[in-house]
Amino acid sequence: MLVSLYRYNPETDNAPYMQDIELDIPKGKDLMVLDILNLLKEKDPSIAYRRSCREGVCGSDGMNMNGKNGLGCITPMSEVVKHDKLVLRPLPGLPVIRDLVVDMSIFYKQYESIQPYLINDEPAPAIERLQSPEDREKLDGLYECILCACCSTACPSFWWNPDKFVGPAGLLQAYRFLADTRDTAQAERLSNLDDPFSVFRCRGIMNCVSVCPKGLNPTRAIGHIRNLLLQRAT
Amino acid sequence: MANIKTISYDAIVIGGGGAGMRAALQLTQSGVNTACVTKVFPTRSHTVSAQGGITCAIASADPNDDWRWHMYDTVKGSDYIADQDAVEYMCSVGPQAVFELEHMGLPFSRTEQGRIYQRPFGGQSKGPDDPTQAARTCAAADRTGHALLHTLYQANLKGGTTFLNEWYAVDLVKNSKNDVVGVVAIEIETGEVAYIKSKATVLATGGAGRIYASTTNALINTGDGIGMALRAGFPMQDMEMWQFHPTGIYGAGTLVTEGCRGEGGYLINSEGERFMERYAPNAKDLAGRDVVARAMVVEILEGRGCGPEKDHVLLKLDHLGEETLNLRLPGICELSRTFAHVDPVKEPVPVVPTCHYMMGGIPTTVGGQALSQDENGKDVVIEGLFACGEAACVSVHGANRLGGNSLLDLVVFGRAAGLYIEERLRDGFETTAATDAEIERSMARLKRLNNAREGESVAEVRKDLQNCMQLYFGVFRDGDSMAEGLKKLDAIGERVRNTRLTDTSQAFNTARIEALELDNLYEVAYATAISAFERKESRGAHARNDFTERDDENWLKHSVYFPLEKRLGKRDVNFAPKTVDTFQPKVRTY
Numbered sequence: 001m002l003v004s005l006y007r008y009n010p011e012t013d014n015a016p017y018m019q020d021i022e023l024d025i026p027k028g029k030d031l032m033v034l035d036i037l038n039l040l041k042e043k044d045p046s047i048a049y050r051r052s053c054r055e056g057v058c059g060s061d062g063m064n065m066n067g068k069n070g071l072g073c074i075t076p077m078s079e080v081v082k083h084d085k086l087v088l089r090p091l092p093g094l095p096v097i098r099d100l101v102v103d104m105s106i107f108y109k110q111y112e113s114i115q116p117y118l119i120n121d122e123p124a125p126a127i128e129r130l131q132s133p134e135d136r137e138k139l140d141g142l143y144e145c146i147l148c149a150c151c152s153t154a155c156p157s158f159w160w161n162p163d164k165f166v167g168p169a170g171l172l173q174a175y176r177f178l179a180d181t182r183d184t185a186q187a188e189r190l191s192n193l194d195d196p197f198s199v200f201r202c203r204g205i206m207n208c209v210s211v212c213p214k215g216l217n218p219t220r221a222i223g224h225i226r227n228l229l230l231q232r233a234t
Numbered sequence: 235m236a237n238i239k240t241i242s243y244d245a246i247v248i249g250g251g252g253a254g255m256r257a258a259l260q261l262t263q264s265g266v267n268t269a270c271v272t273k274v275f276p277t278r279s280h281t282v283s284a285q286g287g288i289t290c291a292i293a294s295a296d297p298n299d300d301w302r303w304h305m306y307d308t309v310k311g312s313d314y315i316a317d318q319d320a321v322e323y324m325c326s327v328g329p330q331a332v333f334e335l336e337h338m339g340l341p342f343s344r345t346e347q348g349r350i351y352q353r354p355f356g357g358q359s360k361g362p363d364d365p366t367q368a369a370r371t372c373a374a375a376d377r378t379g380h381a382l383l384h385t386l387y388q389a390n391l392k393g394g395t396t397f398l399n400e401w402y403a404v405d406l407v408k409n410s411k412n413d414v415v416g417v418v419a420i421e422i423e424t425g426e427v428a429y430i431k432s433k434a435t436v437l438a439t440g441g442a443g444r445i446y447a448s449t450t451n452a453l454i455n456t457g458d459g460i461g462m463a464l465r466a467g468f469p470m471q472d473m474e475m476w477q478f479h480p481t482g483i484y485g486a487g488t489l490v491t492e493g494c495r496g497e498g499g500y501l502i503n504s505e506g507e508r509f510m511e512r513y514a515p516n517a518k519d520l521a522g523r524d525v526v527a528r529a530m531v532v533e534i535l536e537g538r539g540c541g542p543e544k545d546h547v548l549l550k551l552d553h554l555g556e557e558t559l560n561l562r563l564p565g566i567c568e569l570s571r572t573f574a575h576v577d578p579v580k581e582p583v584p585v586v587p588t589c590h591y592m593m594g595g596i597p598t599t600v601g602g603q604a605l606s607q608d609e610n611g612k613d614v615v616i617e618g619l620f621a622c623g624e625a626a627c628v629s630v631h632g633a634n635r636l637g638g639n640s641l642l643d644l645v646v647f648g649r650a651a652g653l654y655i656e657e658r659l660r661d662g663f664e665t666t667a668a669t670d671a672e673i674e675r676s677m678a679r680l681k682r683l684n685n686a687r688e689g690e691s692v693a694e695v696r697k698d699l700q701n702c703m704q705l706y707f708g709v710f711r712d713g714d715s716m717a718e719g720l721k722k723l724d725a726i727g728e729r730v731r732n733t734r735l736t737d738t739s740q741a742f743n744t745a746r747i748e749a750l751e752l753d754n755l756y757e758v759a760y761a762t763a764i765s766a767f768e769r770k771e772s773r774g775a776h777a778r779n780d781f782t783e784r785d786d787e788n789w790l791k792h793s794v795y796f797p798l799e800k801r802l803g804k805r806d807v808n809f810a811p812k813t814v815d816t817f818q819p820k821v822r823t824y
Binding site for chain 1: 274275277279280282329333336337339341343344345346349350374380384389392423453454488565569573692693694736740742744745
């Protein structure tokens, strides 16, 4: 199989380039893309990428594989390799530090901007705060986000305004706290989002939904935030 | 000063997993100038992979639940070498620590009463007199570790904790009195090396499952804190005690939670027999993990394994129904489809015992204070050094950890370390500064590597090390074969000290990090091997073919490995809890 790998080392390369590497894949094995990178790195230790859990829960190895964002560790070859070729690039739209490693600062900054923590001004009880299973269920499909950035870096609105549009990952978490019955800061949270960019730059093209490796739906969450903002305005 | 940048804090926490972030949160909230130094962005830490839950007597599933019953289960699970004062502290403070997590926003699953959902886990009873299966493990579906880690990160953002993300700690810095006064670390993105000076250094670097070829652990679990402490000459406790989790997915090693069996799943062999009924008639599939893992290996060795190679068994879940599986075990369904290519709704999951957890580590007090021994075998404090979580051995797990106790350990003792350090600093704790030469000494390893153009391939040596540990120091152990394993380890050690670094660039050089990690893996592996060879009995996770019985006369003790002499000593187990009667050692049956 041919792996075409995005390479860039700021100390030695004037510009990024694609390195084509032939790789023998052990017969009968449907390796994950991360396994392939690990095989390549055994031969060439200078290849740089992030990885940790290797089971799709830590969000380290978001990358662009044959044109689509996803996690290398849970993307099998059978799903992504076309015509015996695999093209691996860093997540699009973020500055590249080296090879597949991108600078995620602006992504994290947007996450922080939505106050991603429970706010509750009332004194905490001696035990847990009670929440019905129905109210808890409202958090399903929201809290599972792993901050891999596959969604936000697949979003043209985020590419265009990464400093002003919160992006699908941040907005999914914004809604996770808006939807939490234990949170008392809904009004403040909505005020923070009430501008032409933070939420409304989403054009509903659902790239985020199609790439999310956890099967989450940021577009739907953004829709709920829009509704809350509109209700508030009227 | 040495020829590198110095950054100063009152306290630093090495590691941004559950223990590290709980300690950092405690310190930051009490106004201590603290930095959390972590080699990956905090939410990429291995705590994220914990699934089933956090065991704690919060009396939701059973209003009469009692932390003393949890304590009893934990002591029994440990095969009686957990320190009873530490277990008492964990189980009694636990509810408060769990409620704090809920108040921070952790999205626990709920009961109809709105309380935290608790599920049954292995080794849980209703006390010494009632072996009824308890349901004591608080869960957020089967993603409790993810929910916990993200909640702690969020709480730290709210609290304003300083994070040095993607910084790799290389070695401890010691002053003339042998006190720890910080670390030398690399900022991975730039390659810049700095001395991070601190009065209190907390090692919360997690486990080292990567010493084995087959492990549920993340690729980052390379025992960096253990390696650093051993190189600094500090002892390790109970390093022979490694937990093999019964249900790692066959082939991939990824974990499927014990909660699967808690929710009603069970193991079957090639004859379709629920074999745990033979090994643990009462608790069956929810016996201690060591018991279940050994039973599985015996089934496989006696020819009742499944598959063409007869080398695994099956975890049956389909009888639970699609609705329960989707509600309670959604992550497991996902992992099984991805890594085992089976849908648990329809077919059983192929599983095999897989290295999961390091019960041993840096001996500490309840407050996280790292300990050594003087020449008379008396505990002495290592000034400036603290540890919590999997890297520490406080010890609440002894020879075998109960499921759901690792998450409780890391929040309770992360918090306790924070509280204790704050108190020490408030009392005006000061250390003597390290000299340039002392800082330089902590850079020796890095310097050797940076100049090693020729030598061994890191990937190859690592693979040989992992295979050696798997083969000679696995679920069942034997003196002769361990002696052979030790010889091989000696040879591998020569190669570890002679690894090469062909890529000398500064920016995000992961080849350099992996080479440094290999040194740590080796330190952990060697400590494990000596400890396993010297403990001549079977207890908990340490099962020997040549010493098949538990030997309370000689080994109702912690083992303590001294790296400079490569010698194994012993340390007394604490049998003096403060508020309850001692749980006396008994024959351990389930």
